[in-house]
Amino acid sequence: MCSTANYVLPLRRTCEVFAAPGRLCGGVPMTNHFPGARTHGATQETQEIDVAWQELMAITELQEFEVPSQSSYETAQYQTMESMAPMGAYGVAQPHPVPPHACELGTAGAYEGCYSEEVPVCQRQDGGAEVMYGHAESELHQRMPPVLSHTQPSLMALREQMGISGTSQGHRRANACFSQGLNRHTLWTTHGHGSHVRSAEDLESDSGLSLGSSPPLASPDNPVVGAPGYRSVDMAMTYSDGEPDNMTEHSRRAHAHYSLDYQSHSHSYLYSGAHSYFSPQAALSHAQPNARNPQAVKEQGQVPVNNDMFNDAGVSSRGSSQSSFYTKPQGSISSPAPHSRDERRAIALKIPFPMDKIINLPVDDFNELLTQYTLTDTQLALVRDIRRRGKNKVAAQNCRKRKLESIIHLEGELNQLQTQREHLVQERLEFQRSLAFIKCRLTDLYAEVFTHLRDEDGQPYSINEYSLQQTPDGKIYLVPQTNMQKREQC
DNA sequence: ATGCATTGTCATCAT
DNA sequence: AGATGATGACAATGC
Structure with missing residues (x-):
């Protein structure tokens, strides 16, 4: 050495x-x-x-x-x-x-000032963060009660009876229509009784057809072709909901008659009752009375008035249109389950096939179905609108479901990243001490x-x-x- | 009376 | 070009 x-x-x-x-x-x-x-x-x-x-x-x-x-x-x-x-x-x-x-x-604090507390989480390509949505689904299903449709009395109908009409929505829509040069609300007003300017039109302002795409709908008093079993009713009303307090006694009687008549025939082509009539996802959306759905339980107990199903039933334009069947306070008799607005329209226009077919059939089958009947333009427009709305309703439900799943997923990811950050902070602290x-x-x-x-x-x-x-x-x-x-x- | 959640609907864009 | 899906926004409704 x-x-x-x-x-x-x-x-x-x-x-x-x-x-x-x-x-x-x-x-x-x-x-x-x-x-x-x-x-x-x-x-x-x-x-x-x-x-x-x-x-x-x-x-x-x-x-x-x-x-x-x-x-x-x-x-x-x-x-x-x-x-x-x-x-x-x-x-x-x-x-x-x-x-x-x-x-x-040295204490960690001696170095705290030398290092940023921020740990860019993006630096960590943690595979664990890539939790698939599917994982959250079961959890979501536990969190999310099944989507149920409700059948509720329509407050709007009550308002209507009280002479309260119009909503901001109605005005908005009406204005929108007007701006497009087609005020369907006006077009849809009755032609049998010129004086019958439905205040409910405001409430029904979005009642149906695509803007500018749908001609004035025929009403039950408007002769409609291709509805077997229907009885022509000379009454003044739109194809949609009527308004009892504006109806003449004659029309009221006729209306009731028509309704009963229609109902007596409707089952000839409707599915088993109203449940299947408008149920693009009947199994999913129909109110099943159970503990988790008290509303459904409650609604089961409702006894809608069938005789006025066209004039007072659910004049609401949005939201609970499917459940907007107005229940009269006075004694009433039992009737089939309430109809949605589109159902009522279909009934009014005597659409000869069920709602779920309109909505759920593949486009080819749907077109083929249409060819089997001779439908007026009004009926065709309504059918297409119903199909459109039905599909969009399902799409909206799916969209919301996905959104919730996404939120759950992101929350989980956030927790994961927070845990990871704490771990990295600790690790950094140890490295600093070691250094x-x-x-x-x-x-x-x-x-x-x-x-x-x-x-x-x-x-x-x-x-x-x-x-x-x-x-x-x-x-x-x-x-x-x-x-x-x-x-x-x- | 008020706020929130739910739901249906419309408009719009993308496919 | 029309059908369809996705989604934001809005309004109605119930709680």
Whole structure:
């Protein structure tokens, strides 16, 4: 082993301290070779400095950590060792030999200011975040009660009876129609009784047909073709809901008659009752009385008045149109389940096939179905509107379901990311502690090396005036610090 | 009386 | 070009 004690370097600007064989880390036995070094032959010192160097070199990986750019010594080829032991940069390393106790870990708080708390979660491509929607579905199903349609008395019908008409919606729609040059509301008003300007038209303002696409609908008093079993009724009303307080006694009677008559025949082509008549997703949407659907239970107990199903039934335009069958307060008789607005329209226009066929048949079958009947333009328009609305209703339900699923999914993802963030913060904290400890240790070793270095006169080198620098090829040099470096230390 | 949830509907865009 | 799906917005309704 070559003498390594008291390496004395010529006080040249750059003095090669020694040429480390290979890399200076990784536990390579240090056979320090100092050209021109003067041997003092102190065995114990030799061993000490060997150990010191080995320890020092063993942690040269610290260079992988942040290396504050210290102005290189003349050329950039030197990698200053000081950079491995930053002086006070973290409040731990010190320019002078540090007593062992100085290596106690600094508190995390000492470094808090040096690191951002923010951990960009996007950096983590965690596969776990890609939870498929399907996973949430079962959960959603537990959270989401089945979509049920309701059959509720129509408050709007009551309002209508009380002479309260018009809603903002109605006006809005009416204006919209007017602006398009087609006020269907006007068009739909009765033609049998000119004076019968239905206030309910406001409420039914969106009652049906596509804007500008649907001609005035025929009403039950409007002879309609192709409705077997129907009885022509001469009454004044639109095809849709009537209004009892505006109806003449004659029309009322006729209306009632018509309704009864229709009902007596409707089952000839309707599905089994109203339940299947308008039920694009009957199994899903029909109110089933049970504990989870008290409304359905309640509605089961309702006894709608069938005789007025055309004049007072559900004049609501939106929302619960399917459940907008008005229940008269006075004694009433039982009747089939309430109809939706479109059902009533279909009934009024004597559409000769059931709602679910209108809505659910594939387009080809649907068109074929249409060819089997001779329908007026009004009927055709209504059928297409019903189909459109029915499909859109289902689409809206699906859309809302997906939205809820998405929210659930995102909530889960958020929780996951928050947990992940906490984990990363903890991890960072531990790394910071570890780094502080290692830097502290490096400072100690760095200082210890200096305590063993001697110049030609046997005097120690000042750690303030010299620094150890390592070149990329692994060689370490003892170089005098520039004034600027000294100032930086201060 | 008020706020919220639900639902149907319309308008609009994309496929 | 028309049918259909998706979705935001709105309004009605019930709780």
